[in-house]
Amino acid sequence: MKTSRDFRPDRRTLLTGTALAGAALVGGAAAASPLGARRPIHTMNTGDPLLRRTRATPEAGDAAPDLSHLPRVKQEMVAPPFAPVHDQVAEGGPRVVEVRFDIEEKLMVVDEDTDAAVWALTYNGSVPGPLIVVHEGDYVELTLTNPESSIFEHNIDFHASTGALGGGGLTHIMPGEQTTLRWKATKPGTFVYHCAPGGDMIPYHVCHGMNGAVMVLPRGGLKDGDGNPLTYDEIAYIGEQDYYLPKDEDGEFIQYEAAGDDYSDALDAMRGLVPSHSVFNGAVGALTGENALKSEVGRTVLMIHAQANRDTRPHLIGGHADHVWEGGSFTDAPATGFETWFIRGGSAGAALYTFRQPGVYAYVNHNLIEAAMLGATAHFVVEGTWDHDLMTQLDAPRDIET
Numbered sequence: 001m002k003t004s005r006d007f008r009p010d011r012r013t014l015l016t017g018t019a020l021a022g023a024a025l026v027g028g029a030a031a032a033s034p035l036g037a038r039r040p041i042h043t044m045n046t047g048d049p050l051l052r053r054t055r056a057t058p059e060a061g062d063a064a065p066d067l068s069h070l071p072r073v074k075q076e077m078v079a080p081p082f083a084p085v086h087d088q089v090a091e092g093g094p095r096v097v098e099v100r101f102d103i104e105e106k107l108m109v110v111d112e113d114t115d116a117a118v119w120a121l122t123y124n125g126s127v128p129g130p131l132i133v134v135h136e137g138d139y140v141e142l143t144l145t146n147p148e149s150s151i152f153e154h155n156i157d158f159h160a161s162t163g164a165l166g167g168g169g170l171t172h173i174m175p176g177e178q179t180t181l182r183w184k185a186t187k188p189g190t191f192v193y194h195c196a197p198g199g200d201m202i203p204y205h206v207c208h209g210m211n212g213a214v215m216v217l218p219r220g221g222l223k224d225g226d227g228n229p230l231t232y233d234e235i236a237y238i239g240e241q242d243y244y245l246p247k248d249e250d251g252e253f254i255q256y257e258a259a260g261d262d263y264s265d266a267l268d269a270m271r272g273l274v275p276s277h278s279v280f281n282g283a284v285g286a287l288t289g290e291n292a293l294k295s296e297v298g299r300t301v302l303m304i305h306a307q308a309n310r311d312t313r314p315h316l317i318g319g320h321a322d323h324v325w326e327g328g329s330f331t332d333a334p335a336t337g338f339e340t341w342f343i344r345g346g347s348a349g350a351a352l353y354t355f356r357q358p359g360v361y362a363y364v365n366h367n368l369i370e371a372a373m374l375g376a377t378a379h380f381v382v383e384g385t386w387d388h389d390l391m392t393q394l395d396a397p398r399d400i401e402t
């Protein structure tokens with residue numbers, strides 16, 4: 001088994017971006033560490049102030065509104081591609097929705113064929129993290145735990161929330177810590193969340209799987225452009241993950257012994273902006289074969305596609321998006337009849353489709369290089385009766401008549 005070649009930080013040096021740069025220099029000898037050699041301490045977390053690690057922490061104290069008059073519910077998280085139990089149309093007024101994310105740093109196989117693997121940084125053990133579903137006006141009350149066994153500091157930035165770097169500034173937790181953040185869901189739509197510890201750690205964590213999505217439904221449910229209700233029978237929650245897995249001199253993926261051991265190599269690989277993999281739900285084949293998504297003719301699926309880092313362009317081969325909220329905002333009327341839709345990196349979008357034919361549909365990133373060669377393919381297996389009016393084979397392939 002090949003192992004990390006050079007920079008082998010100890011546990012403490014990996015905890016924060018700042019500590020990382022500091023440790024490299026304190027150890028002396030910047031030259032002894034590829035990281036230190038390349039990156040002086042004073043540039044580690046500078047640049048865009050919004051990307052710096054920060055503890056912009058307004059004291060809550062008595063200022064936190066008393067929400068004891070609101071009903072509280074616990075939302076049980078489920079692993080992708082599934083969605084938690086929820087109502088499409090809200091019953092009653094706003095609620096406080098309690099959710100819990102337990103951070104887990106774990107070795108995950110990305111592609112069995114090549115032994116590609118990653119020490120994934122996850123919320124609740126999955127890539128992407130679980131889908132949260134609430135309604136506009138609800139409060140999300142997240143408890144985030146980082147176990148003592150972790151290598152890294154983590155936090156969470158909810159694009160659906162307002163203030164303090166999406167909550168990122170209020171949720172930094174070291175191994176052995178937990179925190180609880182409450183935010184009000186004021187914007188209906190689908191939104192990404194992700195870890196953002198600061199500096200280079202931000203893309204490092206996001207590109208190691210630490211991201212997911214929240215859906216904030218309008219209280220009255222989804223509507224088309226004329227205000228007519230749109231409903232779904234099931235949700236397919238798909239997180240597209242770009243990985244930048246380092247290779248050795250022989251072109252083999254390097255195997256690392258622990259989370260963080262790839263740090264230096266991974267930053268080098270990421271800097272080229274060319275992913276080694278772009279996969280759905282964490283790994284090649286996570287949504288194909290036995291893991292394919294299932295549906296039936298006449299059923300309507302809401303496909304939620306999240307990409308926290310990189311642009312993508314979902315396409316359902318053999319089908320369409322009947323309605324699509326490309327930017328993820330349910331405030332706007334959905335577009336209709338798309339063949340391929342666009343998900344900008346750092347966002348989640350939603351597309352609604354009613355299956356009209358049985359068979360296998362490939363759901364892909366329609367950069368087909370990424371679909372076929374980097375892993376961005378899922379399958380829907382749809383049961384039902386074939387509609388020969390929509391398509392029929394009049395003459396099966398045979399030799400040309402002469």
Ligand code: CU
Nearest residue numbers: 154195205210
């Ligand atoms: Cu993290």
